Structure formats: C-alpha cells, structure tokens
Amino acid sequence: MLRDMKVSVEAENLRKSYVTKERTGLIRGRKKVVEALRGVSFQIFRGEIFGLLGPNGAGKTTTIKILSTLLIPDEGDAWVEGHHVVKEAGRVRELIGVSLYSDRGFYWKLTGRENLLYFAHLYHLDPAWARDRVDELLALVGLEKDADRLVEEYSTGMKSKLNFARALLHDPPVIFLDEPTIGLDPNSARKIREVVLKLREEGKTVLLTTHNMWEADALSDHIAIINKGKVIAYGTPGELKAMVAEHTSIEIEAVGLDSGSVTEALRRLPGVLNVAARIRDPVAGRGEIRVVAEDEGVMPRLLEALVERRVKVTAIRTLEPTLEDVFVYLTGERLAGEEGEAGAAARS
Numbered sequence: 001m002l003r004d005m006k007v008s009v010e011a012e013n014l015r016k017s018y019v020t021k022e023r024t025g026l027i028r029g030r031k032k033v034v035e036a037l038r039g040v041s042f043q044i045f046r047g048e049i050f051g052l053l054g055p056n057g058a059g060k061t062t063t064i065k066i067l068s069t070l071l072i073p074d075e076g077d078a079w080v081e082g083h084h085v086v087k088e089a090g091r092v093r094e095l096i097g098v099s100l101y102s103d104r105g106f107y108w109k110l111t112g113r114e115n116l117l118y119f120a121h122l123y124h125l126d127p128a129w130a131r132d133r134v135d136e137l138l139a140l141v142g143l144e145k146d147a148d149r150l151v152e153e154y155s156t157g158m159k160s161k162l163n164f165a166r167a168l169l170h171d172p173p174v175i176f177l178d179e180p181t182i183g184l185d186p187n188s189a190r191k192i193r194e195v196v197l198k199l200r201e202e203g204k205t206v207l208l209t210t211h212n213m214w215e216a217d218a219l220s221d222h223i224a225i226i227n228k229g230k231v232i233a234y235g236t237p238g239e240l241k242a243m244v245a246e247h248t249s250i251e252i253e254a255v256g257l258d259s260g261s262v263t264e265a266l267r268r269l270p271g272v273l274n275v276a277a278r279i280r281d282p283v284a285g286r287g288e289i290r291v292v293a294e295d296e297g298v299m300p301r302l303l304e305a306l307v308e309r310r311v312k313v314t315a316i317r318t319l320e321p322t323l324e325d326v327f328v329y330l331t332g333e334r335l336a337g338e339e340g341e342a343g344a345a346a347r348s
C-alpha cells in the first residue's frame with residue numbers, strides 16, 4: 001500500500017539496540033546495551049537525493065541496514081515504495097540497490113567485470129542484458145580502463161566504484177549509499193558525486209549517508225541531521241542553514257585547550273549560543289573552537305575568557321554559516337571529519 005504517492009521511503013519511530021559483551025574480567029563479560037537508534041523518523045520523496053548527515057556512531061549505517069532489510073528493528077516501521085521492510089522484505093530487496101561502506105564481498109581473483117557479471121547471475125539477470133548493463137555501469141563509474149584487471153590489484157577508490165556499480169546492477173528505483181565517498185581521493189569522490197546527481201536525473205530516489213557536511217550540502221535536496229540515534233533537524237540545506245544565518249559563526253584556532261572546561265566557560269558567556277571544540281593535538285591542546293554567537297560583539301569577551309584560561313589564540317575569524325554551525329548550535333559538538341580538504345574536494 002502506498003501511503004503517500006510522493007513518498008518513496010518512510011521510516012517511523014525506528015529503534016534498535018545492540019547487545020554486546022563487555023570484557024570486564026578474564027571469565028565473563030557483562031552485558032552491554034548500545035541504543036543505536038532511539039526513534040528515527042523521516043520521509044524521502046521520490047526522485048530526490050536525501051542526505052543522512054551525522055557524526056561517527058550516530059546511527060547512519062544502522063538506519064540503512066534496516067531500510068535494506070539486513071537488520072530488523074526492535075520497534076518502529078519502515079516502507080520502501082509502500083512495501084514494509086520486515087513484512088515484505090523480498091519485494092523491498094527487488095526495489096533497492098545498496099552499497100555499504102564495510103562491504104568488501106568481491107572475488108579478488110576475478111576481474112572487476114567478472115565480479116559484476118557474477119553478481120548479475122546471482123540476481124538472475126538475463127545474461128545478454130547483464131553484459132550490456134555491466135559495460136554501461138563500468139563506464140558510468142569510470143572503471144572502463146580497469147575493468148579487466150583483477151580486483152586484488154584495485155585501489156580503495158576502484159573497489160568503492162565497483163561496489164557502487166554493483167548496487168546499480170538490477171537498475172533499482174531506490175538506492176541506498178552508505179558513505180559513498182569516504183576514504184576516496186578527490187577525483188574518485190568527484191566522480192561518485194557526479195554519478196549520484198546523474199541517478200537523480202534518471203528519476204531514482206537516493207539516500208546517502210555522510211559525515212561530510214559539504215557533501216551533504218552540495219548533493220542533497222533534503223537533509224536529516226542525525227545524532228546519538230535521533231534525527232535532530234530536517235530540511236533543505238538552505239532551510240537548515242537559515243537556523244543559524246542570522247547568527248555569527250566564529251572559528252578560533254588555539255593552543256592550550258582541554259577536554260571540556262574551556263568550551264563550557266565560553267558557552268556561559270552572554271551572547272554565545274553554543275560552542276564546540278575539535279582538538280587535533282591533545283598534548284599541546286591544539287585545535288579549533290567553533291562558536292555560534294548572537295553577533296560579532298562577543299569577540300572581545302571570547303578573547304578575554306580564553307586569555308584568562310591561558311589559551312593561546314593563533315587565529316580568529318568569522319565565517320559564513322555552514323551545516324557544521326547548525327550541528328554545533330544544536331548539539332555543542334562538532335561533526336567528525338576533516339572539513340578542510342574534504343570540504344574543498346566536495347565543493348570542486
């Protein structure tokens with residue numbers, strides 16, 4: 001049953017906990033429960049690129065695994081093109097293509113082309129159609145030159161592209177991509193982003209997870225920001241940035257930061273809305289503090305507070321608000337990952 005003609009994918013109050021054994025002693029571990037999803041809901045419209053943006057451990061991969069029938073939720077429901085992911089798992093699998101970041105299930109002693117043909121046979125695709133489809137996909141992801149090399153000779157980027165191509169083999173209308181560009185060189189990452197945009201042109205529905213805010217911003221029609229198993233914000237990139245657009249974002253490079261008392265002190269200053277630090281060198285306490293403030297009037301107070309705490313400021317500047325600021329504003333934490341290079345690559 002299609003609940004809404006325009007909606008392709010829907011998640012409603014998804015909950016999932018993992019139970020693991022904590023190694024406490026030699027003999028047996030205590031049971032440990034990790035609440036990966038704590039009530040995740042969203043809708044993805046047909047034909048759009050939907051970005052699920054969040055830091056490490058937020059629950060992105062868990063969400064994709066539930067939507068692609070690889071994991072059963074403890075609570076909640078989800079539908080793909082109106083089909084329930086648990087009750088109609090077989091039908092859902094026909095409609096989706098999935099590329100999981102951790103998935104390395106290729107045959108190393110086969111070439112890239114042979115691997116794709118092998119999976120095409122597994123999916124019972126017509127052999128003649130499959131040969132054309134494989135050629136088409138190898139060209140699409142930019143692997144034509146390397147198609148007849150053994151996968152064991154493939155770089156990480158080439159394997160990611162092959163993984164991506166495999167997800168598209170049966171030409172599914174709905175595609176789930178888990179961190180499609182993570183660990184890729186800038187050229188490969190750009191290629192993958194181009195393909196994602198091309199899929200949308202073909203009318204596909206694409207869900208992609210990322211912790212790269214530039215990528216989410218550049219590609220997504222709508223973004224859900226996920227943190228600690230909960231969706232904390234949803235909107236178009238513009239709508240999300242509008243949450244902080246009337247405020248001022250300040251980036252401070254500093255030495256002498258600690259794990260929390262400095263940010264805590266800055267957060268209490270009048271005019272400061274939220275603060276988060278990223279420490280790159282824990283020994284020297286070198287890192288960057290991001291401040292979302294009411295306006296630039298807080299600058300002197302910020303500097304004074306830092307000097308008082310013996311933090312040496314090496315640079316301070318105001319910036320155009322980004323999705324990073326939305327995240328800092330809402331959580332007092334930073335999104336993981338290097339925005340510098342990854343950002344430059346995503347924008348190019």
Ligand SMILES: Nc1ncnc2c1ncn2[C@@H]1O[C@H](COP(=O)(O)OP(=O)(O)OP(=O)(O)O)[C@@H](O)[C@H]1O
Nearest residue numbers: 018020034036055056057058059060061062063211
């Ligand atoms: N198989 C598992 N067993 C136990 N805990 C798990 C398992 N898989 C994930 N978790 C935990 O569940 C939480 C959510 O993990 P998940 O992989 O969904 O996050 P993520 O957003 O994909 O993170 P990342 O950006 O690092 O890929 C994390 O705290 C993680 O440690």
Ligand SMILES: [Mg+2]
Nearest residue numbers: 060061062178
């Ligand atoms: Mg993940």
